[in-house]
Amino acid sequence: MTEFTPFLSLAGGALIGLAAVLLMALHGRIAGISGIVGGILPPPAADWGWRAAFLVGAVAAPALLIALSGYTIPFDSPAGTPWLIGGGLLVGVGVTLGSGCTSGHGVCGMARLSARSIAATLTFMAATGITVYVVRHLLGGI
Amino acid sequence: MARVLVALLIGLVFGTGIALSGMINPAKVLNFFDVAGSWDPSLAFVMGGALAVTAIGYRLVLKRSAPLFDARFHLPAHREIDLPLLAGAGLFGIGWGIAGFCPGGSIPALGLGEPAALIFVAAMACGIVATRLIRR
Numbered sequence: 156m157t158e159f160t161p162f163l164s165l166a167g168g169a170l171i172g173l174a175a176v177l178l179m180a181l182h183g184r185i186a187g188i189s190g191i192v193g194g195i196l197p198p199p200a201a202d203w204g205w206r207a208a209f210l211v212g213a214v215a216a217p218a219l220l221i222a223l224s225g226y227t228i229p230f231d232s233p234a235g236t237p238w239l240i241g242g243g244l245l246v247g248v249g250v251t252l253g254s255g256c257t258s259g260h261g262v263c264g265m266a267r268l269s270a271r272s273i274a275a276t277l278t279f280m281a282a283t284g285i286t287v288y289v290v291r292h293l294l295g296g297i
Numbered sequence: 298m299a300r301v302l303v304a305l306l307i308g309l310v311f312g313t314g315i316a317l318s319g320m321i322n323p324a325k326v327l328n329f330f331d332v333a334g335s336w337d338p339s340l341a342f343v344m345g346g347a348l349a350v351t352a353i354g355y356r357l358v359l360k361r362s363a364p365l366f367d368a369r370f371h372l373p374a375h376r377e378i379d380l381p382l383l384a385g386a387g388l389f390g391i392g393w394g395i396a397g398f399c400p401g402g403s404i405p406a407l408g409l410g411e412p413a414a415l416i417f418v419a420a421m422a423c424g425i426v427a428t429r430l431i432r433r
Contacts, residue, residue, distance in 0.1 A: 157325040157337045164339040167318025168346025171401075174311035175347070176354030181303055183364030183371050186311065188401040193425050205304035210404055212308020217316040217408040219309070228316050230406065231324035232413035234396050242396025243417040245388050247424015250400060251432075253385020254373070257320075257393075258401040260386070261344065266351035267372070274378045275386040282390025287330040290395065297395070 157229065175263050178209070187259020188213075189250035238297045253279070300366040312405040318343040321406050323397025323413070330394065 175186040182205060184191075194200035195207050217228055234242060250256045253275055255264065260279075264272020290297055319325040319339050329340035363369055393399050398406065398417045406414035 156335050157319070157322065157328050157339075159337055160319055160339045161342045164318045164342035165346040167314045167316070167320070168343035168348075169350050170310055170314030171318065171320075171343070172314075172347040172350025172354065174307050174314060175351045176358060177307045177310065178304075179355060179364065179370065180358040180361075181307070181365045182300065183367040183369060185371070185373070186307075188399075188404060189425070192400060192404065192422070193429075196422055196426050198429075204301045208301045208305040209308035209311070212305040212310075213312035213315070213404045214308075214408040216309045216312025217321065217405050218410075220313055220316055228321060228409060229319070229325065230322050230409055230411060232397060232411065233324055233327065234413070236416055239396050239398075239413055239416045240420045242392040242394075242398070243420025244424040245392030245395065246398070246400065246417075247392075247421040247426075248428045249385045249387070249389025249392055249424075250421075251385065251425050251428035252381045253389055254375070254382065256389060256401065257399040262347045262351055263355075264373075266348055266355050269373070271373070271375065271378055271382055275382055278383050278386035279390035279393065282387045283394040284330045284332070284390075286391045286394025287327055288333060291327075291331055291334055 157231075171258070171262060172266075175258070175266070179263075185259055185263045187255045187263060189256040190254075190259055193251065234297055249279075303366070311401075312408065314347075315402060315405040318346075320399070320402040321409070323402070326399070326402060327394070327397045 178184050178186045191206045195203045260272040260275040315321050328335050328337035403414050403418050
């Protein structure tokens with residue numbers, strides 16, 4: 156079980172949105188994390204500098220939050236190592252073929268009412284829901 | 298230089314949002330999808346908050362002629378709903394449902410020092426690079 160956190164989740168979501176708006180206003184870029192990550196992997200994009208800096212900020216944020224506020228960030232990863240590797244590979248292949256993930260399609264694209272992003276978001280949300288049902292209720296967890 | 302430093306600050310805002318919202322926690326993400334089991338509706342609030350701010354903010358920002366640090370806005374030009382889009386989204390969803398990490402959740406999770414996040418991100422990077430090599 157995880158605790159239902161409507162206010163914290165809404166506030167966190169608003170910060171995710173704020174980051175997306177700032178990245179568009181200042182850099183003119185969609186805040187799609189799979190695209191930003193893809194740009195620093197070989198062969199790197201010409202503008203890899205801001206991408207690497209954004210990712211450093213994103214990695215540093217939880218550590219800073221803990222250090223400055225003492226807030227404990229709940230974390231639990233139920234999947235075993237082989238499943239993390241398999242899941243990670245599938246996510247990497249999927250976001251590359253599908254040109255985006257939860258942030259790029261689900262937040263930035265949906266906010267622009269992009270038909271491609273709405274179709275992608277409906278597809279991956281359905282695929283995730285079915286997978287979780289199969290894993291937890293048919294296979295009994297992994 | 299300002300462009301790169303500001304990107305770091307925006308990354309900090311993003312990572313803080315991911316950490317506070319619970320998207321950093323695979324168990325919480327998976328519980329959102331587990332309507333038939335230990336359902337936790339929190340992620341609907343994450344999406345709601347992010348979408349509301351982005352929809353309003355984009356509307357204001359995209360009225361301008363250009364962003365501050367670039368000559369133009371880089372918006373996807375592709376409009377067609379094609380097989381790679383839907384197949385890719387389907388594969389991504391299966392991987393997300395197995396591991397509980399999406400890209401945006403996994404990168405800040407690296408900052409928690411969690412080995413699971415490192416394993417996932419390494420595999421995801423391999424998947425991205427391999428797909429680009431094959432499609433070239």
